[in-house]
Each structure stands twice: as C-alpha cells, then as structure tokens.
Amino acid sequence: MVKVLISDKLSPAAIAIFKERGVEVDVKTGLTPAELRAIIGGYDGLAIRSATKVTKEVLDVATNLKVIGRAGIGVDNVDVKSATSRGVVVMNTPFGNAITTAEHAIALMFALARQLPEASASTKAGKWEKNRFMGVELTAKTLGLIGCGNIGSIVADRAVGLKMKVLAYDPYLTEARAVQLGVEKAELDTVLAKADFITIHTPLTDATRNILSREAIAKTKKGVRIVNCARGGLLDEVALYDALVSGHVAGAALDVFEVEPATDSPLFALENVIATPHLGAATTEAQENVALQVAEQISDFLLTGSVSNALNMPSVSAEEAPRLRPYMELCRLLGAFAGQLTQAKDGVIKRVLIEYEGAAAALNHRPLTAAALAGLLGPVMEGVNMVSAPVFARDHGIEVAEGSNERVGDYQSLVRISVTSGADTRAVTGTLIGNGKPRLVEIKGIKVEADFAPHMLYVTNKDKPGFIGRFGMLLADAGVNIATFHLGRAAEGEDAICLVSTDGTTPDAVLAQVRALPLVMQATTLTF
Numbered sequence: 001m002v003k004v005l006i007s008d009k010l011s012p013a014a015i016a017i018f019k020e021r022g023v024e025v026d027v028k029t030g031l032t033p034a035e036l037r038a039i040i041g042g043y044d045g046l047a048i049r050s051a052t053k054v055t056k057e058v059l060d061v062a063t064n065l066k067v068i069g070r071a072g073i074g075v076d077n078v079d080v081k082s083a084t085s086r087g088v089v090v091m092n093t094p095f096g097n098a099i100t101t102a103e104h105a106i107a108l109m110f111a112l113a114r115q116l117p118e119a120s121a122s123t124k125a126g127k128w129e130k131n132r133f134m135g136v137e138l139t140a141k142t143l144g145l146i147g148c149g150n151i152g153s154i155v156a157d158r159a160v161g162l163k164m165k166v167l168a169y170d171p172y173l174t175e176a177r178a179v180q181l182g183v184e185k186a187e188l189d190t191v192l193a194k195a196d197f198i199t200i201h202t203p204l205t206d207a208t209r210n211i212l213s214r215e216a217i218a219k220t221k222k223g224v225r226i227v228n229c230a231r232g233g234l235l236d237e238v239a240l241y242d243a244l245v246s247g248h249v250a251g252a253a254l255d256v257f258e259v260e261p262a263t264d265s266p267l268f269a270l271e272n273v274i275a276t277p278h279l280g281a282a283t284t285e286a287q288e289n290v291a292l293q294v295a296e297q298i299s300d301f302l303l304t305g306s307v308s309n310a311l312n313m314p315s316v317s318a319e320e321a322p323r324l325r326p327y328m329e330l331c332r333l334l335g336a337f338a339g340q341l342t343q344a345k346d347g348v349i350k351r352v353l354i355e356y357e358g359a360a361a362a363l364n365h366r367p368l369t370a371a372a373l374a375g376l377l378g379p380v381m382e383g384v385n386m387v388s389a390p391v392f393a394r395d396h397g398i399e400v401a402e403g404s405n406e407r408v409g410d411y412q413s414l415v416r417i418s419v420t421s422g423a424d425t426r427a428v429t430g431t432l433i434g435n436g437k438p439r440l441v442e443i444k445g446i447k448v449e450a451d452f453a454p455h456m457l458y459v460t461n462k463d464k465p466g467f468i469g470r471f472g473m474l475l476a477d478a479g480v481n482i483a484t485f486h487l488g489r490a491a492e493g494e495d496a497i498c499l500v501s502t503d504g505t506t507p508d509a510v511l512a513q514v515r516a517l518p519l520v521m522q523a524t525t526l527t528f
Ligand SMILES: NC(=O)C1=CN([C@@H]2O[C@H](COP(=O)(O)OP(=O)(O)OC[C@H]3O[C@@H](n4cnc5c(N)ncnc54)[C@H](O)[C@@H]3O)[C@@H](O)[C@H]2O)C=CC1
Pocket: 072, 073, 074, 075, 094, 097, 098, 101, 146, 147, 148, 149, 150, 151, 152, 169, 170, 171, 172, 173, 201, 202, 203, 204, 207, 208, 229, 230, 231, 255, 256, 278, 279, 280, 281, 282
C-alpha cells in the first residue's frame, strides 16, 4: 500500500480522498527539519503547504519518495532542482486558491486606502477619531501590477471593476491578453513611476527576488501604497521601512515576509503598515479546493501514473495513462537496450532521435520520450527516471529529437530509438503485441522478433556456417541455459545478429569466450 505524509495543515477533505483511494495517510504537522528527515524515508508521497521546507537534505534521505504535492501555488519552499535530479515529481494546484488570494490583495488595498485596521482598533478603544482617518478613493487611481498571471489577472479584473486604471509589468504578458484583461502592458519603471497602488504577483525566483529593491522603491510615485500578497523576498523590507518612515511610501500591506513565521519586524511598529500572517490562501473555499486537488493528484500519480500540474514532468491525463503505460514501458526498454549497447562501445551519447510511427504517432510523446531517455540513461546515471532523465540529457548536452509518422507499415505501431555516439548511430525498434507486450522488431536495421527478458546476450557476427553450433556449445558447457534464441541478418553472408535470453546472467569469463569465437564481431550482456 502506498503511503503519504501530510506535513502541513490541510483541510480534512484531503485525508478523506486519500483513504477513499486506498492510500495510507499520516498527518504530522509542525515537524522540525530533523524530525521530517527522520521519517520521510517511509513515504511515497508528501503533501505540503508553505510551512514545510523540502530541502536537499530532506530529499537526500527521502529514499522512497516519488511525489511532492503542494496544496497551493508557490513552490519556493521546495528544492525543485534536487527533487528533479532525484526523480521526485513536484506538483502544485495552480488555480485552487487564486481567486481567494486576489481577493486578499484587493481587501488589503481597500484596508490601506481607508486605514481600516487602525480605525477599527481606535474605535474599539473608545476613541471615535473621526478626523484622524482620512482615506483616499480607489476610483480613477492607477494600480500597478507586477506579475499578471493567474492571480494578477484576477486582481486586474476586480480593479477594472472598481474603475481603476491598471498598468501591468509582466514580460510574459502578451499584448492580446493585456487588451482582453483591460490593462495596459508597461515596463517596470513606468509602473513604478505612475502607480498609486502597487501589488506584486510573481513567483519568488532568482529573477524576481528583490524586484522591489531599494532602487525600485525610490522610483515609485510619492504617496504610493504597496501590497505584497505573493512572497517575502520580492521586496526589500529594510528599504520599505525607510520609505514608509520618510513618508515617500504612504502605506504598505504585507501578507508575506522574508522570514516566516514573522513574529517580530520593525515594520510592525509603523502605523501605516498592515500585516497579515500569510493569509492569502486562507479561505474555506480555497483550502477545500487545494486539499481535494492535491490529494487527487498525488493519489492518481501513485496509483495510476497519471500526472497533473507537475512542475518537472510532462502531464499524463487519467484518460491517457492506461494507453500510455505499455508504450512508456516499450520506450524505456528500447532506451535501455540502446543505452547498454552504447555503454558497451564508446559510451558518450551525443544525440537521440525517438521516432513514433503508426498508432504511436498520435500519442502524447513527451512522457514517452522521457521514458525512453530514462531507459537510455539508466546505464550512465543511477536511479534516473522520467523526471530526472530529460534534465540530465539537457544538462549534459545530449540533443534529443522526436519524429512521428502516422503511416502504418508492417506493424500497427512502432517506436524507434536512434542513438548517436562518436561516429556511430545505433537504432533499435519495437512494437506492442497482443495485450500491450513490448517486442523488439529491428536492431541496427536488421529484422529480428524478440521479447525483452531480464537477462539477454546480444551478439553480432558474420553470417557464415559454424557460429551457431559453437556458440550454443559454449553456453551449454558453461552451464548457461538458453531460454529463447533469435536470429536476424542483413542479407545472406553479411552482418547477422543473435539475441538470446538466458536463465540467469552470463558470467564475464563466458562473455569473453563468446567474443573470442570465430565470426563474432561483438558480444554484450544486457539486463532489463
Ligand atoms: N499569499 C498567499 O497566500 C499566496 C501567494 N501566492 C504567490 O503568488 C504567486 C503568483 O501566483 P500565480 O499568479 O498563480 O502565478 P502565475 O504563474 O500564474 O503568475 C505569475 C506571473 O508572474 C510573471 N513573472 C514571472 N517572472 C516575472 C518577472 N521577472 N517580472 C514580472 N513578472 C514576472 C509570470 O509571467 C506570470 O504571469 C505564487 O508564485 C505564490 O508565490 C499564491 C497563492 C497564495
């Protein structure tokens, strides 16, 4: 039974889904890093929000972990790079809390405009300071958005409804989308110079860290009000403090902080600062959405292999997962065959071409290519899987190309993997037979019909009388039992191949004797 750990506070809806799907689930919140490291090895899946930090150190000991599901959007608390290199899928729930977070940003904007928290505290203290709390209207003011993705777009939509003029700085925002949203696409400096209110809605990445730097804050319009509902670290808290004290910035509303939990900050002493404890996603609706979604995504992945909303792996829908699974296995096996042949020769893979023909042409190729690369790179990198293989290939300068052709030839469906290393290119081709069983049909252009078996011996030889008898005798004398025996040749008297499955491994000494046989050009043991 697969086992999942929920290590942050999630709606009970998540537990119910896991149990319904037959996934064993433990809930342990508030773990220290050491406590998490001590237990993570026992879990296949981890469901988190923003409190759990999934560091390299945690991943190093997460030996069974296959998937991390973030019930929410930001994954800056997960070392996605380390997860990827360890083959762990990282998923989030990109839409479940977007409306709720956008509403929090709008709420904070109103709260800043009318100093609601201070006014409420003063009134409750019996002061009735009607003249102290003079606000500003939002209508006709300019809102500057930094980041206009899911949340930024919803904020824009609401702000347009409030009759604000919206400027958006987002390098990935198209003109067409800006027009559709009713916002004006602008450079960062223009947003800074013109906005009466600024809200930030980018992820925290190396590119966005400190995007509202001291310099950027200095470029803002005097009297600007700033809302950050995205991530601490996107703005310089010390520079913001100085600008609030000097009066250049009229107010700031912060839901997120560089260090969380933020229990102590000089900003808390300022009257024109509103602070909430990372409540952006904290509504019943959003928490129900993200908990249900993350539990479904994690369960689906662990139980069926379908992949949704992964940051480091192509999606595989629940509908296509059963259709793709046998093809993934075929691709992995073909990749493993090609990888072992390459490893046995000169080793360094330069280029991989994966061609899909017939019925395979119509499939979702990204997961299939990832599976082929996982098989191919298996002999080079221990523990490689579909998550880590494409990244490993890219990082090691291996060119990966895909081709497809819907034409049906001798087989309904074919997958061919051609691997170039040094001056050689080796191609292996396979198909699915019967109820989705992988079958090899061609090796280096020579037709052969063979199943994959755990232990195989692959020999290339000259097609001349005498080889098969000597080869059979040699294996028999060495006590290596042949389970299946397949032959193929380019043409009479030319290059031939012999693919044998054996009951158990062929010892290296026997392999050396096979290589020494007359007519043998090369011999390699293969394992699958
Ligand atoms: N306070 C809270 O509780 C919550 C905070 N968040 C935060 O909000 C962030 C945004 O969420 P979504 O809108 O759903 O993400 P998204 O991915 O849909 O949108 C982010 C936008 O930022 C833009 N962007 C990326 N780099 C940029 C740059 N250098 N300059 C300007 N724009 C850039 C992207 O093009 C994209 O359009 C999340 O990454 C998360 O950190 C999300 C949910 C709740």
